[in-house]
Amino acid sequence: MSKENKIPQATTKRLPLYYRFIQNFANDGKTRISSKELSEAMKIDPATIRRDFSYFGTLGKKGYGYDVQNLLAFFSDTLNQAEATKVALIGVGNLGNAFLKYNFRKNHNTQIVVAFDSKAPLEGNIVSDIPVYHPDRLEEMYEKYGAELAILTVSSRSAQAMADRLAKMNAKGIMNFTPIRLTVPESMKVMNIDLSVELQALIYLIRNSEH
Amino acid sequence: MSKENKIPQATTKRLPLYYRFIQNFANDGKTRISSKELSEAMKIDPATIRRDFSYFGTLGKKGYGYDVQNLLAFFSDTLNQAEATKVALIGVGNLGNAFLKYNFRKNHNTQIVVAFDSKAPLEGNIVSDIPVYHPDRLEEMYEKYGAELAILTVSSRSAQAMADRLAKMNAKGIMNFTPIRLTVPESMKVMNIDLSVELQALIYLIRNSEH
DNA sequence: CTTTGTGAAGTAATTCACAGCC
DNA sequence: GGCTGTGAATTACTTCACAAAG
Numbered sequence: 001m002s003k004e005n006k007i008p009q010a011t012t013k014r015l016p017l018y019y020r021f022i023q024n025f026a027n028d029g030k031t032r033i034s035s036k037e038l039s040e041a042m043k044i045d046p047a048t049i050r051r052d053f054s055y056f057g058t059l060g061k062k063g064y065g066y067d068v069q070n071l072l073a074f075f076s077d078t079l080n081q082a083e084a085t086k087v088a089l090i091g092v093g094n095l096g097n098a099f100l101k102y103n104f105r106k107n108h109n110t111q112i113v114v115a116f117d118s119k120a121p122l123e124g125n126i127v128s129d130i131p132v133y134h135p136d137r138l139e140e141m142y143e144k145y146g147a148e149l150a151i152l153t154v155s156s157r158s159a160q161a162m163a164d165r166l167a168k169m170n171a172k173g174i175m176n177f178t179p180i181r182l183t184v185p186e187s188m189k190v191m192n193i194d195l196s197v198e199l200q201a202l203i204y205l206i207r208n209s210e211h
Numbered sequence: 212m213s214k215e216n217k218i219p220q221a222t223t224k225r226l227p228l229y230y231r232f233i234q235n236f237a238n239d240g241k242t243r244i245s246s247k248e249l250s251e252a253m254k255i256d257p258a259t260i261r262r263d264f265s266y267f268g269t270l271g272k273k274g275y276g277y278d279v280q281n282l283l284a285f286f287s288d289t290l291n292q293a294e295a296t297k298v299a300l301i302g303v304g305n306l307g308n309a310f311l312k313y314n315f316r317k318n319h320n321t322q323i324v325v326a327f328d329s330k331a332p333l334e335g336n337i338v339s340d341i342p343v344y345h346p347d348r349l350e351e352m353y354e355k356y357g358a359e360l361a362i363l364t365v366s367s368r369s370a371q372a373m374a375d376r377l378a379k380m381n382a383k384g385i386m387n388f389t390p391i392r393l394t395v396p397e398s399m400k401v402m403n404i405d406l407s408v409e410l411q412a413l414i415y416l417i418r419n420s421e422h
Numbered sequence: 423c424t425t426t427g428t429g430a431a432g433t434a435a436t437t438c439a440c441a442g443c444c
Numbered sequence: 445g446g447c448t449g450t451g452a453a454t455t456a457c458t459t460c461a462c463a464a465a466g
Contacts, residue, residue: 007419010457016411020390034425043392046425047459054427062426062465078415085414094309101305108407110414149417151410172417175410179231181254189420191413193404196319199362199386200227202402203296203321204289206360206383208218209400221435245447258437258450265449273448274444 011052016108017042018052019075026068034065081109088147090162091154092117092132095177099151100128114145118158138165149173156180163190222263227319228253229263230286237279245276295320299358301373302365303328303343306388310362311339325356329369349376360384367391374401 021042025033035046035053042049053059053066059074060066076082089099089112096115104110115132124133124141133141142150149172154162159178166174166188173189176182179197182190232253236244246257246264253260264270264277270285271277287293300310300323307326315321326343335344335352344352353361360383365373370389377385377399384400387393390408393401 008457012415013412015415016408017405019411020408036425041392045459047428047461048457050425050427051458058427060426063424064466065425079411080414080418087410094312098305098309104407104410108411110407110410149413173413175413181252189413189416191409191416193406193409194228195404196315196321197227197231198402198404199298199315199321200230200290200319201224202360202384202386202400203291204223204226205400205402207291219435247447256437257447258439259435261447261449262436269449271448272444273442274446276447 007055011055014044014052015075015079018049018071019079022068022071022075026072030068032065033068033071035060037065084109084111085149086111086113086145086147088113088142088145088150089115089130090135090138090150090152091158092120092127093153093155096151096153097127099153100130100132112151113147114141116141135162138162139169142166142169142171147171149175151175151177153177218266222266225255225263226286227290229260229282230290233279233282233286237283241279243276244279244282246271248276292320295322296360297322297324297356297358299324299353299356299361300326300341301346301349301361301363302369303331303338304364304366307362307364308338310364311341311343323362324358325352327352346373349373350380353377353380353382358382360386362386362388363393364388 018038021038022033035049038044038049039046050060056074056078059071087110089096092100092115096117099112100115104112112130115127115130116135116138117132118135120132120134122134122136124131124137126132131141150166152159152162152174156178159176159180160182163174163182163184167185171188173191174182174184176190176192177195179194181192184190232249233244246260249255249260250257261271267285267289270282298315298321300307303311303326307328310323311326315323323341326338326341327346327349328343329346331343331345333345333347335342335348337343342352361377363370363373363385367389370387370391371393374385374393374395378396382399384402385393385395387401387403388406390405392403395401
């Protein structure tokens, strides 16, 4: 109901998704939208959508639905789209390279400002317009470029060491693409994305549903 | 308790993770393991681990814990590691390229056998040892290479069309990396991985926890 | 009418806590 | 003693169903 309430974890994880779909509807020139319409597009139950929105106060109008621009403004604000979030990329291998080339900034106000790779020279070089330094200069350059969090796409063996160095610098979070479960201070947020695990989970689901 | 029981969704998603950690312990030469030890490594509550395992019958011994080789054999079997799963990769852009180069097979018995990209010639070419064809030949080559499921790393605008073609071929599943929520027949499994959404969710978590 | 916002009910997942076995 | 497997309790999440508002 009020902003002071605790937002459920499950709701939090849906917020960026809501934002994207609302952006789409706005781009299509839609001015109002009901939870039912959103439900059909997003494949989320309409009651769940209404409940999610209700945690943030009264966003809709009874008998009308939601004003698209209103929602857009609300989510943009809530998801801190006003100011770009600066991200450091640690590990420029196969996956890291994909992130360097993919510019998050376009759609999502997020920007990789600096990258690190053990094969980069100490003095650094430029890949896809982004400076890449040797990890020996992590502390110096992370600070200099004002990164707030890190995408970790290094090998398993260096993952925890990098997390420890990030923790020392008071990094706020890590998107962890390594299979290691990082140990970090309470104050740091870690989001694990393990592509092999997801793929195996999908295969298991497929194999175990003779439907 | 018995294999006939329905395994909770949440448990299913943890199975590949268990498998990986048990592999690690086996490689380290460990012969027995308790739910507590696993808990510390994986950062999952020990009761949750015991409950998860219990859905598959009696895997452990009271007062002893679990036999590592026993667990390893069980998970290898359960996750169908006997036979490699053949996967088609659709869309060889930044992210698709990373998948082509990363050989899932090493650790996870999964293999990208064929790829498709609209920039590839009709007669196909080879990238990282894997044949890449023009999407015009999707049906023909998907069949020929015996793919069972697809990794979808195409642009948003062609995502649903590709899903429709996959559905017509009775593909069993899709790992969907596009932001589109695909509409597919009941029989198909879709796993959505939306990297921008995950990144924004992490940023939201960071910004909204003055702890 | 339509559609929200939300108590209440229903489902799912986690965790407690301990009997039972090694 | 140590540790599993599991009923019971708890917590989290979803969905139903409807009063209230436009």
